[in-house]
Amino acid sequence: MKLADQIHAIMEGNDNLTDEQLGQAVDSFLQIHTEEIQEDGLDTYHCHRYEPTPYRVLEVLFDAFPLTKEDVLLDYGSGLGRLAFYSAARFGCPCIGVEMAEKWYTTAENNRLSFVTEDADIHFILDTADHYEVDDRVTYIYCFNPFSPDVFRTVLTRIECSFERNPRTLTLVLYYPEDDTIFYIEQHTAFQRIDEIAASEAIKKDRRERFSLYRLTPDEKF
DSSP states (O other), X not given: OOHHHHHHHHHHTTTXXXXXXXXXXXXXXXXXXXXXXXXXXXXXXXXXXXXXXOHHHHHHHHHHSOOOTTOOEEXXXXXXXXHHHHHHHXXXXXXXXXXXXXXXXXXXXXXXXXXXXXXXXXXXXXXXXXXXXXXXXXXXXXXXXXXXXXXXXXHHHHHHHXXXXXXXXXXXXXXXXXXXXXXXXXXXXXXXXEEEEEOSGGGGTOTTSEEEEEEEOTTOOO
């Protein structure tokens, strides 16, 4: 059975588990530790706390917009690396995680060494999002509300610079997006909204519990 099928079987067979319990179960199978929420009080207005995207939520996103082996995933605020490990296990694509907190970065690196797939193409970078120079191979960018709209504007500029160096189709995924960020993307960039997806049943009480997806293609002009 393929690794992706095994992960799906774990999730299908554990509907009764909470997101935290399921996270621990999938982590155990993948031989990593990502089920942890930042509670040290060091998060700020500009740099939000680390919290892993639930595996169920990731399944919703990637069932609707799957990756391929040819994609290169960039995760801003990658924390302990859950998205990278899940994507590498399910799709076999290269993954890059950018994380500013040395504590989370170090644990992510330890996870990389223990990960069930030894030859996975996963790289974690200790850097701030607004300083990181985007790899020109990147095709799919994920953000789980990691920083303020002010920082996001600088990040978008760096993404656009990478696009200018190597024009290609870029997909930008925002989970739990802020209104100011959405407004800036739609009014001040060439990214075009392609879809919005409810991430979970929680959207009935919290409208931000959704994915907003945008795309930039070589046909678009700044």
